Amino acid sequence: MTATSSTAFYRVATALVIGFIVLPLAIIIWSSFFANKILSFPPQGYTLDWYVRAWSRDEFRDGLFLSLQTALFASVGSLLLGVPASYALARFKFRGRDVVTNILLAPMVVPGIVGGAAIYIFYIDIELLTDIQVAGAAPGLYLAHLLVAxxxxxxxTTAALIGFNASLSEAAASLGASAATIFFRIVLPVIRPAIIASALFAFVASFIDLEKSLFLVGPGRTTLQIAIVNYLEWNLDSTIAAVATVQIAIIATLLLITSRYARLSRAF
Structure with missing residues (x-):
């Protein structure tokens, strides 16, 4: 295979992969404007009524607000807990470090439905022991999403810290800088792209979570993902496409804002 044909092959393969990723999103956005009473092709016309209908329904509006609140809490909480934990895991050697790392990363590999059921049972055990309601309450939902994020x-953050040049910290320490000064003046600016990327991915992971939320929402409270599933049980129109388009717009906006202040490619 010549260099020219090899380049052409990789370009075609890349275009196919990008198309496979982008095309479903484009179809969802397109179908959100269909005037058809039942979602079908081809469109009979175009309208914005589905967006108005989605916003007028309490379950979608309230679900969006709850999902945003929960994702914001999970994102901020994950930074407050995760950055110090990552610094300790990356910079210090102690017995059981690998075990601690695997435990902290376990929610990424445990199936969501299994994790949701386990958290729900754990909350029930807490309620039996303390008479404090956790399952079905907002704090329980927030803590579960913190576990997701x-x-x-x-x-x-750990990956960024492992790649950090430790000689910079050693030089600062030799000049009399305290541990806090080294972290905030030297380490933190270097790993800032990873921290911003962490906040973004933590927010998105919480925002789109369905499995854990199914077990933990209380009466009269529902996240946006659960509201979508409940609506699809009895309806098949472009309202869902409108709601999905809003989610796509929110995540795309966050990506653009994040890339404005930090190059995401530097975080990986």
């Missing part, structure tokens, strides 16, 4: 922060 934390592994992303641990993974990305």
């Amino acid at each position: 934390l592994p992303w922060t641990i993974r990305l």
Whole structure:
């Protein structure tokens, strides 16, 4: 295979992969404007009524707000816990470090439905022992989503810290800089892209979570993902496409804002 044909092959393969990823999203966005009463092809016309209908339904509006609140809590909480934990895992050697790392990353590999059921049973045990309601309450949902988000922060921040040049910290320490000064003035600026990427992926992981939320939402409270599933049980129109388009717009906006302040490619 010549160099020209090899380049052409890779370009075609890349275009096919990108098309495979982007095409379903484009179809969802396109179908959100269909005027058809039942979602079908070809479109009979175009309208914005489905967006108005989605916003007028309490389950979608309230679900969106709850999902945003939960994802924001999970993102901030994962940074507050994950960055110090990553620093300790990457910079210090202690007995059981690999075990701690595997435990912190376990939520990424455990199936969501299994994790949700385990958390629910754990919450029930807490309620039996303390008479404090956790399952079905907002704090229980927030903590579960923090568990979803934390592994992303641990993974990305630890990777950035492992690649950090330790001689910079040693030089600062030899000049009399304290540990806090070294972290905030030297380490933190270097790993900032990884921290921003961690916050983004933690937010998205929480925002799109369905399995754990199914077990933990309380009466009268539902996340956006659960509202979508409940609506699809009895309806098949472009309302869902409109809701999905809003989710795509939110995530795309976050990606653009994040890339404005940090190059995501530097975080991996």
